[in-house]
Amino acid sequence: MGAVTEKDLAALDDDDLANSSSTDGKKKKDEERAARSAALEIPGVVPESEWADLPSVLNARPKPPRVDFRTGLFLAPMVRSGHLPTRLLSLQYGADLVWGPEIVDRAIMGCERVVNETTGIVAFIKDDKEVFTTHPIEKARVIFQLGSANPQWAYAAIKRLTAHNDVAGVDLNCGCPKPFSTIGGMGAHLLSTPDLLCDVLRAMRRAAPPHVTVSCKIRLLPTKEATQALVRQIIRTGCIENLTVHCRTKEMRPREAALPNRLQEVAEVVAEETGGALPLCCNGDAWDAKEAQSLMQLTGVKSIMIARGAEANPSCFHPDGVRSITSEVAPQMVRYAAAVENAFPNTKFCLSQLAYKSTSSFNPKAKPLKNSPNKREMINFREALAKSKSDEDLALVFGVDLHQVKNTSMDDILRPVKEALEKKQIARPAEEPASTMKRDAIDIAHVQAASAKESIRHTENDTERSAEALGAEGSHRTLEHSAAA
Ligand SMILES: Cc1cc2nc3c(=O)[nH]c(=O)nc-3n(C[C@H](O)[C@H](O)[C@H](O)COP(=O)(O)O)c2cc1C
Numbered sequence: 063m064g065a066v067t068e069k070d071l072a073a074l075d076d077d078d079l080a081n082s083s084s085t086d087g088k089k090k091k092d093e094e095r096a097a098r099s100a101a102l103e104i105p106g107v108v109p110e111s112e113w114a115d116l117p118s119v120l121n122a123r124p125k126p127p128r129v130d131f132r133t134g135l136f137l138a139p140m141v142r143s144g145h146l147p148t149r150l151l152s153l154q155y156g157a158d159l160v161w162g163p164e165i166v167d168r169a170i171m172g173c174e175r176v177v178n179e180t181t182g183i184v185a186f187i188k189d190d191k192e193v194f195t196t197h198p199i200e201k202a203r204v205i206f207q208l209g210s211a212n213p214q215w216a217y218a219a220i221k222r223l224t225a226h227n228d229v230a231g232v233d234l235n236c237g238c239p240k241p242f243s244t245i246g247g248m249g250a251h252l253l254s255t256p257d258l259l260c261d262v263l264r265a266m267r268r269a270a271p272p273h274v275t276v277s278c279k280i281r282l283l284p285t286k287e288a289t290q291a292l293v294r295q296i297i298r299t300g301c302i303e304n305l306t307v308h309c310r311t312k313e314m315r316p317r318e319a320a321l322p323n324r325l326q327e328v329a330e331v332v333a334e335e336t337g338g339a340l341p342l343c344c345n346g347d348a349w350d351a352k353e354a355q356s357l358m359q360l361t362g363v364k365s366i367m368i369a370r371g372a373e374a375n376p377s378c379f380h381p382d383g384v385r386s387i388t389s390e391v392a393p394q395m396v397r398y399a400a401a402v403e404n405a406f407p408n409t410k411f412c413l414s415q416l417a418y419k420s421t422s423s424f425n426p427k428a429k430p431l432k433n434s435p436n437k438r439e440m441i442n443f444r445e446a447l448a449k450s451k452s453d454e455d456l457a458l459v460f461g462v463d464l465h466q467v468k469n470t471s472m473d474d475i476l477r478p479v480k481e482a483l484e485k486k487q488i489a490r491p492a493e494e495p496a497s498t499m500k501r502d503a504i505d506i507a508h509v510q511a512a513s514a515k516e517s518i519r520h521t522e523n524d525t526e527r528s529a530e531a532l533g534a535e536g537s538h539r540t541l542e543h544s545a546a547a
Pocket of ligand 1: 138139140141142143162163164207235236237238279308316345346347348367368369370371373
């Protein structure tokens with residue numbers, strides 16, 4: 063069956079199917095029915111009646127949360143670019159938390175979890191494809207990002223992912239405007255279905271163990287009123303421990319300047335609803351640590367998330383400025399990628415996204431680095447990279463001895479990450495925010511009120527849910543996208 067569009071899904075009801083009379087129509091009808099039942103009979107989906115009781119789940123959360131979202135620089139979720147080598151580099155250069163790329167619920171459901179005893183790498187594998195990989199070194203700082211528009215699938219996916227202690231938190235993507243995400247009602251589409259968005263968050267909170275945080279990443283809505291209503295509704299689920307706002311609307315393109323001034327309208331609601339206790343993270347147009355500081359001053363928030371700056375140069379998190387791509391960052395990426403056995407096409411893609419410019423950053427305001435290669439040398443790097451057909455070719459381009467990497471222990475390979483993380487622990491011991499208790503009290507009150515309403519809505523929405531399950535094909539496309547990334 064071809065790709066299903068939102069229009070197709072909307073049209074796929076029984077009456078339409080029954081009215082179809084031609085042979086082609088009958089065949090299509092049978093295929094659609096088969097797709098529908100396949101979508102509804104998903105192994106691993108737990109009936110809603112068996113889900114845990116939400117207030118008691120919330121009460122069981124550690125206080126304060128184990129992940130410190132309050133201050134710092136975070137690597138943004140990035141499909142294709144946010145895999146393990148980029149996350150390791152970001153941590154090495156100073157990122158406090160790292161988000162993985164969006165992975166859709168159906169991709170992670172039913173995955174096998176395989177641990178490589180030699181390297182420690184944990185891989186979630188399905189149909190011989192690695193859907194998500196992580197290493198214990200990032201365990202306390204990695205946030206898994208889920209793409210979902212179906213609470214039951216979200217529940218099953220997060221249950222599968224968090225069955226072992228592999229990630230610090232799980233995040234819901236409510237901001238991606240790309241068709242592969244929105245076609246299944248996921249990503250930025252959730253901004254226009256807030257009840258569903260909140261149900262997915264509740265399902266994630268129910269599925270994750272208490273010490274695993276739940277958070278979400280949204281975009282701004284066109285008006286202040288609409289944004290505030292959405293944020294209020296999300297906060298009142300009592301489920302999230304961090305809210306990241308990409309300060310663009312769904313319609314805005316990346317080249318259009320972000321709107322950090324509008325973060326204030328979100329901060330107002332966070333203050334009203336939680337006394338400012340819910341961490342609020344600003345995302346959009348911060349290219350490096352220095353700019354992140356300016357953005358903190360402008361917006362008043364203390365955590366900034368960086369995407370394209372880190373894709374161009376993961377050393378953007380370094381407080382003293384970015385490091386040379388050609389002599390330092392790219393060779394280190396090759397080393398990490400080889401050590402964690404990252405798929406060659408992805409390593410090549412990530413290397414090709416690095417900024418081979420004298421500034422080693424896409425930031426138009428960045429100053430040229432000392433001793434950076436000249437224009438001709440930069441072009442040579444790019445050409446050699448484009449011609450590479452194997453990890454060995456990539457290693458040659460950047461002067462890395464792959465044989466030596468393979469004969470070095472994982473502990474030694476990851477030493478720069480370990481040292482960077484140890485420094486952070488010394489610099490910033492965990493302390494309980496004064497307002498945590500207030501927030502917990504607010505959470506529970508909201509959730510108890512919301513739970514009562516929710517049980518009514520669940521009954522009303524049963525029919526709607528069945529229709530959502532028909533989004534399987536759209537989700538499949540994303541599944542492939544994420545797995546291939
Ligand atoms: C290559 C790429 C992939 C992205 N993938 C995701 C994703 O998986 N999930 C998500 O929430 N946002 C995704 N985004 C959006 C970023 O996380 C971020 O919100 C956006 O790029 C704005 O931040 P920036 O100005 O620092 O780039 C992606 C962005 C890029 C450039």
